[in-house]
Amino acid sequence: SSGINAEYGRIIELIKSKGDAVSIADFGCGDAKIAQSVTNPVYSFDLVKTNEHVIVANSKKVPLGNKSIDIAVFCLSLMGTDFREFIREARRVLKSKGTLVIAEVSSRIPNVNAFTAGVEELGFKLLSKEEPNTFFTEMVFKKVKPKENKGLFETLELKPCTYKKR
Numbered sequence: 775s776s777g778i779n780a781e782y783g784r785i786i787e788l789i790k791s792k793g794d795a796v797s798i799a800d801f802g803c804g805d806a807k808i809a810q811s812v813t814n815p816v817y818s819f820d821l822v823k824t825n826e827h828v829i830v831a832n833s834k835k836v837p838l839g840n841k842s843i844d845i846a847v848f849c850l851s852l853m854g855t856d857f858r859e860f861i862r863e864a865r866r867v868l869k870s871k872g873t874l875v876i877a878e879v880s881s882r883i884p885n886v887n888a889f890t891a892g893v894e895e896l897g898f899k900l901l902s903k904e905e906p907n908t909f910f911t912e913m914v915f916k917k918v919k920p921k922e923n924k925g926l927f928e929t930l931e932l933k934p935c936t937y938k939k940r
Contacts, residue, residue: 777909778850781877782807784906785847788875788914789814796844799867801833801860802851817843833860838867845873852878858930865897865917874898874915882933883911892930895921 786808789798794813800806803818806827817838819831831837834856846864864874876893883889890900890913897920904912 777907779807780906781910781912782811782849784912785849785875785877786811789845792845792873797842798845798847799836799838799843799864800847800849801836801864802848802853803828804851808847808849834863836863836867840866841869841872843867843872844869845875847875847877849875849877850879852876852882852932853935857932858927861893861896861930868917870917872917873901874917875912876915877910877912878932879935880905880909880911882935884931884933886911886913888926889913889930889932890915892926892928895924895926897921 789812797815798808800808800816800818803820805824806818809816809818809827818827818829819833819836820828821830821832823830846868848860852860868874886903890903893915894900897918898915899918900913901916902914906912
């Protein structure tokens, strides 16, 4: 759908604004649109290898070293009940002050403020939150020191998807 392509377009613009040396981990990449759109080093992870760009891996455990990546992206890919483990894994591979981009279907996020607070507790700072249209919410975070654990991250909620991703 055009909405998803527009959302990828926004993320690709963000990446391009940071220059072609920054490295990207695209979690749940689908057909690896980002890798096909930028000259940066992109590690595209998904459970299904749809093309030569895709590295087959579970987003809970990707084959990247600690603090090795500048930007981690989840574009409509926080699927399943263990999506919190995906965000935790993104934090592991992100360099200090690295960027986390989460674009998700707005209807899946019951409370955007509670969601961002939970992600921040894990060790991120919200830089921007936009709803470019009624369907998507896009959040950009910077990796920082974890906050005191008050259980906000562990209770993060996303509703099940009501549409098919592909």
